[in-house]
Amino acid sequence: xxxxxxxxxxxxxxxxxxxxxxxxxxxxxxxxxxxxxxxxxxxxxxxxxxxxxxxxxxxxxxxxxxxxxxxxxxxxxxxxxxxxxxxxxxxxxxxxxxxxxxxxxxxxxxxxxxxxxxxxxxxxxxxxxxxxxxxxxxxxxxxxxxxxxxxxxxxxxxxxxxxxxxxxxxxxxxxxxxxxxxxxxxxxxxxxxxxxxxxxxxxxxxxxxxxxxxxxxxxxxxxxxxxxxxxxxxxxxxxxxxxxxxxxxxxxxxxxxxxxxxxxxxxxxxxxxxxxxxxxxxxxxxxxxxxxxxxxxxxxxxxxxxxxxxxxxxxxxxxxxxxxxxxxxxxxxxxxxxxxxxxxxxxxxxxxxxxxxxxxxxxxxxxxxxxxxxxxxxxxxxxxxxxxxxxxxxxxxxxxxxxxxxxxxxxxxxxxxxxxxxxxxxxxxxxxxxxx
Amino acid sequence: xxxxxxxxxxxxxxxxxxxxxxxxxxxxxxxxxxxxxxxxxxxxxxxxxxxxxxxxxxxxxxxxxxxxxxxxxxxxxxxxxxxxxxxxxxxxxxxxxxxxxxxxxxxxxxxxxxxxxxxxxxxxxxxxxxxxxxxxxxxxxxxxxxxxxxxxxxxxxxxxxxxxxxxxxxxxxxxxxxxxxxxxxxxxxxxxxxxxxxxxxxxxxxxxxxxxxxxxxxxxxxxxxxxxxxxxxxxxxxxxxxxxxxxxxxxxxxxxxxxxxxxxxxxxxxxxxxxxxxxxxxxxxxxxxxxxxxxxxxxxxxxxxxxxxxxxxxxxxxxxxxxxxxxxxxxxxxxxxxxxxxxxxxxxxxxxxxxxxxxxxxxxxxxxxxxxxxxxxxxxxxxxxxxxxxxxxxxxxxxxxxxxxxxxxxxxxxxxxxxxxxxxxxxxxxxxxxxx
Numbered sequence: 001x002x003x004x005x006x007x008x009x010x011x012x013x014x015x016x017x018x019x020x021x022x023x024x025x026x027x028x029x030x031x032x033x034x035x036x037x038x039x040x041x042x043x044x045x046x047x048x049x050x051x052x053x054x055x056x057x058x059x060x061x062x063x064x065x066x067x068x069x070x071x072x073x074x075x076x077x078x079x080x081x082x083x084x085x086x087x088x089x090x091x092x093x094x095x096x097x098x099x100x101x102x103x104x105x106x107x108x109x110x111x112x113x114x115x116x117x118x119x120x121x122x123x124x125x126x127x128x129x130x131x132x133x134x135x136x137x138x139x140x141x142x143x144x145x146x147x148x149x150x151x152x153x154x155x156x157x158x159x160x161x162x163x164x165x166x167x168x169x170x171x172x173x174x175x176x177x178x179x180x181x182x183x184x185x186x187x188x189x190x191x192x193x194x195x196x197x198x199x200x201x202x203x204x205x206x207x208x209x210x211x212x213x214x215x216x217x218x219x220x221x222x223x224x225x226x227x228x229x230x231x232x233x234x235x236x237x238x239x240x241x242x243x244x245x246x247x248x249x250x251x252x253x254x255x256x257x258x259x260x261x262x263x264x265x266x267x268x269x270x271x272x273x274x275x276x277x278x279x280x281x282x283x284x285x286x287x288x289x290x291x292x293x294x295x296x297x298x299x300x301x302x303x304x305x306x307x308x309x310x311x312x313x314x315x316x317x318x319x320x321x322x323x324x325x326x327x328x329x330x331x332x333x334x335x336x337x338x339x340x341x342x343x344x345x346x347x348x349x350x351x352x353x354x355x356x357x358x359x360x361x362x363x364x365x366x367x368x369x370x371x372x373x374x375x376x377x378x379x380x381x382x383x384x385x386x387x388x389x390x391x392x393x394x395x396x397x398x399x400x401x402x403x404x405x406x407x408x409x410x411x412x413x414x415x416x417x418x419x420x421x422x423x424x425x426x427x428x429x430x431x432x433x434x435x436x
Numbered sequence: 437x438x439x440x441x442x443x444x445x446x447x448x449x450x451x452x453x454x455x456x457x458x459x460x461x462x463x464x465x466x467x468x469x470x471x472x473x474x475x476x477x478x479x480x481x482x483x484x485x486x487x488x489x490x491x492x493x494x495x496x497x498x499x500x501x502x503x504x505x506x507x508x509x510x511x512x513x514x515x516x517x518x519x520x521x522x523x524x525x526x527x528x529x530x531x532x533x534x535x536x537x538x539x540x541x542x543x544x545x546x547x548x549x550x551x552x553x554x555x556x557x558x559x560x561x562x563x564x565x566x567x568x569x570x571x572x573x574x575x576x577x578x579x580x581x582x583x584x585x586x587x588x589x590x591x592x593x594x595x596x597x598x599x600x601x602x603x604x605x606x607x608x609x610x611x612x613x614x615x616x617x618x619x620x621x622x623x624x625x626x627x628x629x630x631x632x633x634x635x636x637x638x639x640x641x642x643x644x645x646x647x648x649x650x651x652x653x654x655x656x657x658x659x660x661x662x663x664x665x666x667x668x669x670x671x672x673x674x675x676x677x678x679x680x681x682x683x684x685x686x687x688x689x690x691x692x693x694x695x696x697x698x699x700x701x702x703x704x705x706x707x708x709x710x711x712x713x714x715x716x717x718x719x720x721x722x723x724x725x726x727x728x729x730x731x732x733x734x735x736x737x738x739x740x741x742x743x744x745x746x747x748x749x750x751x752x753x754x755x756x757x758x759x760x761x762x763x764x765x766x767x768x769x770x771x772x773x774x775x776x777x778x779x780x781x782x783x784x785x786x787x788x789x790x791x792x793x794x795x796x797x798x799x800x801x802x803x804x805x806x807x808x809x810x811x812x813x814x815x816x817x818x819x820x821x822x823x824x825x826x827x828x829x830x831x832x833x834x835x836x837x838x839x840x841x842x843x844x845x846x847x848x849x850x851x852x853x854x855x856x857x858x859x860x861x862x863x864x865x866x867x868x869x870x871x872x
Contacts, residue, residue, distance in 0.1 A: 071812075071815075072816065074813075074815070074816060074818070074827065075816070075817065075818040075819055075822045075823055075826065075827065076818050078773070078818070078819060078822040078826065079768065079769055079772050079773070079822070080768070080769070081767075081768060081769055082768060085768070107812050107815060110812040111812045111813050114811075114812070221766065277759060279763060280759040280760055280762055280763035281758075281759040281762055281763075281768065281826065282762065282768050283762040283763060283765065283766050283767045283768040283769075283770075284763070284766075285763055285766060286763060306813075306827075309826070310822070310823075310826040310827045311813040311826070311827045311829075312813065313813060313829065316755070319752070322717075323713060323716040323717040324716055324760070324763075326716055326717055326718065326719040327715060327716035327717075327719060327720070327721055327722060327760075329719065330657065330719050330720075330721060331517075331719045332515065332516070332517060332518060332521070332717065332718050332719040333515055333516070333517055333719075334719075336515050337514070337515070375550075376507075376543050376546040376547045376550070376854075376857075377510075377547050377742075377747040377748065377749060379507075379510070379543060379858065379861055380508065380510060380511070380861065380865045381511065382510070382511040382512050382514070383511055383514060386511045386514040386515070386746070387511055387746075390511065390514065390717065390745070390746040390747070391510065391511065391742075391746045391747045393747075393749065393829060393830060393831065394829060394831070395829065395830070395831030418812075421812075422815065425815055425816065429816045
């Protein structure tokens with residue numbers, strides 16, 4: 001059981017709808033919980049006291065969209081057109097076994113922890129194989145067995161479909177497992193990979209289980225326009241009509257959503273997950289994030305998979321989300337640091353259905369990232385929020401804590417054996433590609 | 437005198453118009469010069485031999501546009517509209533003294549070295565005050581006293597103008613100083629801050645001295661359109677007509693250049709300096725870089741000043757230059773890693789008139805950056821160039837060498853006393869702003 005007091009720390013605490021920066025503050029963690037925040041030293045004694053002078057404590061980041069084990073496909077087919085790239089990806093994914101997934105996932109978790117991520121949302125294959133890996137790593141995750149169905153299905157076909165069975169098994173065995181750090185979501189890959197009856201059934205099942213839904217939505221122009229041709233409605237309207245949004249939903253990308261789509265997303269409380277690096281690198285485009293923020297849509301951030309990113313550095317997503325919309329809108333004021341830091345933290349936590357984290361407040365889970373502020377690029381400081389989004393880098397992350405446990409500190413992973421993972425990744429790469 | 441052999445290194449060497457990656461190679465440095473590159477161990481003995489297994493040696497980066505001492509204004513007025521932001525900047529710059537400039541410059545050089553920059557181009561104030569600072573730091577720089585003239589000038593007025601005198605003094609005292617690491621450039625701030633007669637005189641002077649010219653060009657739409665209203669020509673046409681481009685010129689930004697402008701830039705051999713972070717953050721827009729590359733224009737990269745960036749992390753510019761144009765052009769193939777790495781290295785060296793650096797070749801200056809490849813985000817490696825531009829981060833830079841001397845290694849600066857600089861910056865900030 002943790003019992004730690006951080007002394008003399010900068011603390012990015014919460015005030016109203018935004019942040020309040022506390023200088024030379026005290027933050028106490030008892031067990032999994034933040035039990036003290038203040039400018040006075042608490043009377044209570046903690047087992048461990050740390051001088052956190054020069055450190056800023058911020059809420060841990062929530063990476064709301066990804067395919068973690070795709071670290072094993074990092075850089076594969078870089079700079080190919082999208083369709084060619086997919087045809088390089090798929091055969092490798094077909095060859096992946098459970099061991100590959102485990103070590104690919106561990107590599108991903110290492111990357112995420114070292115850039116301050118305390119919780120992530122995952123949509124991928126064989127999740128039972130990785131559930132233990134996530135659980136043992138100490139990080140939090142909402143994960144799913146992704147649904148794809150290129151043909152319509154009868155009720156019988158649906159009930160016996162392996163993806164449905166796997167999701168059911170997953171819910172039974174892993175939902176709220178590892179002291180509730182793991183949550184199982186439903187996931188429908190996308191409009192262009194799923195027939196309507198399947199989407200409707202899947203949406204109903206999700207509602208019945210009271211779970212959350214992950215989807216890809218209007219990522220590319222092609223996808224968006226072809227859906228309109230096929231069904232006479234946008235992907236958003238299509239998912240809406242099939243009752244998908246009756247579930248609390250995370251919609252990844254939303255690059256090509258239209259005005260009426262945004263109204264639906266707002267009305268149904270859908271979270272839009274912005275993946276700036278992936279959208280830029282793959283040439284998908286610019287999601288209308290400032291417009292969505294103005295409409296009051298809950299926007300969160302994601303890295304997407306390492307195959308299209310090509311890393312899981314959450315600080316890069318924060319940086320990009322802060323600057324690219326200024327460029328796109330010819331206006332340096334359209335995105336502000338507070339908005340982006342909320343996307344990176346509390347908005348993501350809400351999207352995952354984790355209402356006990358996402359901010360540094362007494363009574364919330366101790367999901368904390370500690371920034372060292374000693375690097376030349378962090379001097380001077382005319383505003384901590386601006387400094388974190390525009391100037392800071394993942395190497396400034398000195399510690400990542402989840403549920404009160406330190407999982408990463410100064411380059412060291414406390415729950416993952418880096419050397420073992422590297423050996424296993426090497427073996428997997430050799431097996432998957434016939435090369436090191 | 438350095439005498440170092442790097443053994444078992446990955447080497448991003450040169451082949452034809454691009455790169456050749458050598459695995460398990462040897463690179464020898466004698467004095468300032470690379471005197472060996474190969475896959476066999478050289479017969480010659482070096483004083484120092486380093487096992488560089490797991491290290492990739494790449495050409496040092498050339499940061500072709502910036503205002504280094506503006507590190508002291510980092511984060512000031514973040515998220516203000518451009519005009520308001522400038523009105524926050526200017527009074528602080530007016531208050532700056534030589535001591536401020538020195539320590540601001542040192543802070544900048546630390547940042548640049550730690551992200552692999554071996555040479556930079558600078559346009560700012562009181563350059564005599566910082567020339568020694570640059571010289572002593574061991575880094576290379578082309579620097580200038582920037583010309584601004586809001587009123588027309590007679591020849592007499594021009595000759596006695598303090599900016600002209602300062603440039604003349606600078607050339608006399610510092611051009612090719614510190615063993616040719618320092619070069620003096622001419623600099624004309626921009627069309628909207630300089631009257632035509634002054635631009636013409638300045639261009640003639642530059643030509644007479646055989647030096648290089650730095651300018652800001654078509655950074656904002658306002659600047660571009662107002663010039664057309666004022667003179668009936670684009671800024672590029674205006675500078676062309678005033679003979680500016682008879683000099684080898686670095687034109688920063690070029691966000692709003694038109695087709696005919698690009699033809700002029702190509703014809704006159706002007707280097708376009710792309711500053712993606714600054715252009716995005718300030719809301720200036722997207723320079724048509726892929727179009728310029730296709731036309732054969734020499735494109736280099738820059739950070740701009742820390743006031744508009746808000747750091748001098750060159751790896752971020754490389755990353756952005758690699759992905760934002762894909763997003764802008766809805767095509768993941770418009771920018772490739774080789775093109776971007778050339779912008780970051782050899783194209784920049786050419787732009788600075790430094791033909792003895794910018795690539796790892798025998799006989800060239802040993803301006804080298806060493807990447808550690810052990811971080812989780814650099815595994816696996818399906819192509820070193822792609823890995824460097826899409827996945828690597830400045831924290832992967834483990835060593836930066838200029839003219840054969842190691843200036844930065846594993847977080848340590850060899851020629852700059854970090855603690856002293858931090859103290860001086862603290863004093864400057866207190867003096868400039870009345871706060872710490």
